Amino acid sequence: MNYSPLLISLKAAIISTAINFFLGIYSAFLVSRTKKLKGIMDGILTLPLVLPPTVVGFFLLILLGKNSIIGRTLLRFNTSIMFSQAATIISATVVSFPLMYRTARGAFEQLDKDIINVARTLGLSEHKIFRKIILPNSFSNIMAGTILTFARSLGEFGATIMIAGNIPGKTQTMSVVIYSAVQAGNRHLAYNWVILMASISLVIMILMNKFETNKTYNMGKGGNQHSLCKYEKKTR
Template identity: 50%
Template sequence: MELSPLFISLQTAAAATAAAFFPGILAARWLAHTPPGKGKALADGLFIMPLLLPPTVIGFLLLLIFGNRGLLGRILTDWGLPVVFTWTGAVIAAAVVTFPLMYRTARGAFEQVDPEMLDAARTMGDTEWSLFWRVLLPLSWPGITAGIILSFARALGEFGATLMLAGNIPGKTQTMPIAIYFAVEGGKRDVALVWTLIMIAVATATVLTLNYWSGRRQNFAGQYKGK
């Protein structure tokens, strides 16, 4: 049995999580401590959208953007960076679907931080950028970690958008969920079962890691452990 879907899945999920991480925490930072308003509600809706839309819709929208008829797609193809039917495409699809999870968990974690901590940093000469790294992020780190794990799990299970943008190219864009689908369709039920068991094992490991971290997080809230 070809094992490439496992590695492709892990690589894609890791890359997608990394790609969603910075935009996610920056979006969260932007909205976490701003007062409620129309702009905030609109931005929040937009950031959450990929979670609400069916993955096939995301996939189709991404095809419109990155396809040969899309402006961005044409430019990228000219630069020798095609997205459609490539591993890059799989990463982009998973990152877009994953982004809302990263953003939401990070925002929740940021909102738990006492705003006076940030004010204290401000009066001691910190810029917004530096207090973000020195105060806000370390204080919300357990929550952020939970967000990273959730995002990774979601990226690992991504199917619809990935299939539409990156297709099913064995050894290149075929991830585990896609391998399962095509195994069943091709009548190879035993192969599908093996992949299913592997997926369950990976999901279990993820849940265990998450629980471990949320345990640490409670510890953190009650009494912070220095190091």
């Protein structure tokens, strides 16, 4: 059994999750603090979540294809994103981004605003409030979003097949190899990859449930107040 689809999928999922971790948290924080055009910004950032993956792949094809501005610019340097491992990373990043963004934004907006206002009266800058109050109290939600983002990236198919193709050893991910095996009538190979993906998904769900349990436990202990009290003790 050739394990290159597993390695390609893991590489795309890890890199896209790392990108979305920072990009999703930053975007969620900006949108949660925005008052004007908030609905439009949120709709645009969430769009890949509601669109079929093949439609997302089509938009990426238009944006990154050889006839696009980006594509023509890259061709001048004898480089192309299409049908490369970079394409698998880009498709996984775009499709999974809304999960990280929506989870982080929901966590930020659920925080008690009075706690943040009290932190401001204590002289904390907005940067310190974000780092010492908002992030610690949103940790469980953010980690759950990170796990979901990784799972979505790992199983991405529609956009990947559109812009990365099905090149064995290069762009053939686990989802793509399952599709190819079924098309070729190789049920044994398809079963092997399905069992592997199902096992990975089960582990991911167990991890997510663990963070959900920790979130409930921390809320029961009064997470927001706990973080603020810790800072007050340090300033005394």
